[in-house]
Amino acid sequence: MSGPSARGRRAGGGPTGRPAGPRTKQARPESRRVRPVLDGARLTAYDVLDGVTSRAAYANLLLPQLLRERQLEPRDAAFATQLAYGTLRATGTLDAVLTGLVSRPLAELDPRVLDLLRLGAHQLLDLRVPAHAAVDTTVALTRAIVGTGASGLVNAVLRKVAAGGDRESWLATLAPADEVQRLVLSTDHPRWVVEAWREALGTEGDELEAALLADDVAPEVHLVARQVPREELVAESDGVPGPWSPYAVRLGSGDPGRLPSVQAHTAGVQDEGSQLAALALTRAPLEGPDVAWLDMCAGPGGKAALLAAVRPAGVRLTAADRAEHRVELVRAALEGQDDVEVLVADGTAPPWPAGGFDRVLLDAPCTGLGALRRRPEVRWRRTADDVAELVALQRALLDAALAAVRPGGVVAYVTCSPHEAETVGVVAPVAARDDVEVVPVAPLFPEVPDMARGEHGQLWPHRHGTDAMFVALLRRTR
Numbered sequence: 001m002s003g004p005s006a007r008g009r010r011a012g013g014g015p016t017g018r019p020a021g022p023r024t025k026q027a028r029p030e031s032r033r034v035r036p037v038l039d040g041a042r043l044t045a046y047d048v049l050d051g052v053t054s055r056a057a058y059a060n061l062l063l064p065q066l067l068r069e070r071q072l073e074p075r076d077a078a079f080a081t082q083l084a085y086g087t088l089r090a091t092g093t094l095d096a097v098l099t100g101l102v103s104r105p106l107a108e109l110d111p112r113v114l115d116l117l118r119l120g121a122h123q124l125l126d127l128r129v130p131a132h133a134a135v136d137t138t139v140a141l142t143r144a145i146v147g148t149g150a151s152g153l154v155n156a157v158l159r160k161v162a163a164g165g166d167r168e169s170w171l172a173t174l175a176p177a178d179e180v181q182r183l184v185l186s187t188d189h190p191r192w193v194v195e196a197w198r199e200a201l202g203t204e205g206d207e208l209e210a211a212l213l214a215d216d217v218a219p220e221v222h223l224v225a226r227q228v229p230r231e232e233l234v235a236e237s238d239g240v241p242g243p244w245s246p247y248a249v250r251l252g253s254g255d256p257g258r259l260p261s262v263q264a265h266t267a268g269v270q271d272e273g274s275q276l277a278a279l280a281l282t283r284a285p286l287e288g289p290d291v292a293w294l295d296m297c298a299g300p301g302g303k304a305a306l307l308a309a310v311r312p313a314g315v316r317l318t319a320a321d322r323a324e325h326r327v328e329l330v331r332a333a334l335e336g337q338d339d340v341e342v343l344v345a346d347g348t349a350p351p352w353p354a355g356g357f358d359r360v361l362l363d364a365p366c367t368g369l370g371a372l373r374r375r376p377e378v379r380w381r382r383t384a385d386d387v388a389e390l391v392a393l394q395r396a397l398l399d400a401a402l403a404a405v406r407p408g409g410v411v412a413y414v415t416c417s418p419h420e421a422e423t424v425g426v427v428a429p430v431a432a433r434d435d436v437e438v439v440p441v442a443p444l445f446p447e448v449p450d451m452a453r454g455e456h457g458q459l460w461p462h463r464h465g466t467d468a469m470f471v472a473l474l475r476r477t478r
């Protein structure tokens with residue numbers, strides 16, 4: 001880790017310059033301010049940004065680890081989370097503001113200085129942190145982490161950010177050229193994602209903005225009752241039944257790891273949208289035998305575990321993944337289940353004979369754009385080029401899935417992304433084959449409103465409170 005540890009240099013002082021709230025005993029008038037100490041929350045937020053920038057860390061893994069190690073007070077931990085996630089989500093807008101205030105291109109700045117500028121600017125633009133506190137604490141961090149020279153630059157730039165007002169005022173100053181650009185700046189998404197959402201939703205209006213803004217809301221914890229009655233899990237967790245999946249319990253917040261059913265693996269954590277995607281495979285009508293199911297891309301095993309739990313007696317489940325370490329996770333997820341086979345296999349060059357399965361789940365590797373609310377940095381890390389690369393793999397896997405299923409059998413093609421190219425774009429050429437027919441998804445879920453995307457299924461965080469899962473059902477006719 002490049003920055004000082006929270007418990008190391010001058011860390012652990014009381015919170016300095018938190019979002020405006022009731023004045024406390026420690027609050028001082030501006031004229032009597034003392035030099036701010038490095039507080040654990042800001043330092044932890046910076047260390048998350050630095051991990052993401054310099055080591056391509058995942059914020060949702062790094063932040064909990066740092067919070068555990070540093071044992072921050074709950075209030076500081078909440079502030080560190082708000083700062084780190086908020087700054088990561090807002091990176092594009094923050095950079096648009098900073099670009100006009102720094103004489104060099106941002107890419108030429110020391111990456112640590114750029115992260116510190118973003119951290120300070122986020123407090124000024126989006127949080128009700130008093131300007132002097134946002135600037136002074138960021139300057140102090142810069143001095144400690146980078147050095148005195150850089151702290152002068154950070155001080156000067158952040159003062160200009162503060163002088164420009166809050167986000168609203170800055171949006172007016174930046175004067176977006178068109179509606180897409182306005183959404184880019186107001187909802188903190190890259191332009192290509194705004195355009196992809198517009199295409200997938202087929203709308204420009206308020207719903208597009210609502211869909212984008214939903215990516216900034218922390219998701220509820222969803223549980224899946226696999227081998228425990230749902231009512232028991234509801235009672236045990238103090239949650240509420242999920243509205244769509246008969247196995248889902250929505251927990252709101254709280255640590256699911258404390259629940260006995262989760263500890264016993266009879267229940268688990270699984271987004272309700274992922275549950276519906278797996279259930280779509282099971283609900284597709286089928287003629288003839290229904291005894292052999294395949295999950296081609298099973299790691300880490302969430303959907304395989306649900307399929308194993310809900311399959312009718314006599315169904316044998318094969319679960320495969322190309323990555324050995326993910327296959328180990330599948331094994332753990334399926335532990336104790338009879339009649340399952342777990343193996344390492346590349347789905348595009350599979351060891352299983354053609355036509356051997358009645359139902360095949362292809363939960364394809366994808367951009368994961370449908371789960372942006374879980375991973376704040378992903379919207380800026382992914383690029384439009386990633387889509388093309390994944391589409392080639394998705395196509396090859398879908399061809400292989402259709403080869404694995406017997407005539408009359410069904411393939412569920414699933415992505416955690418609503419992007420047109422990864423969803424409808426992959427399915428359309430296959431659906432046009434004369435040995436394939438599309439099974440409409442929405443009629444299989446009459447209880448779920450607004451999930452039809454043509455003949456396929458599409459869930460959205462702003463409509464369903466789930467990740468943006470896509471599912472298409474394809475039957476081989478001969």
Ligand SMILES: C[S@@+](CC[C@H](N)C(=O)[O-])C[C@H]1O[C@@H](n2cnc3c(N)ncnc32)[C@H](O)[C@@H]1O
Pocket residue numbers: 274296297298299300301302303304320321322323326345346347348363364365366
């Ligand atoms: C979206 S994840 C699957 C999630 C899983 N179904 C679940 O619910 O837990 C996609 C998986 O595809 C696997 N994968 C990627 N390329 C593959 C290939 N050619 N053959 C088999 N698995 C592959 C990845 O290792 C990854 O585990």
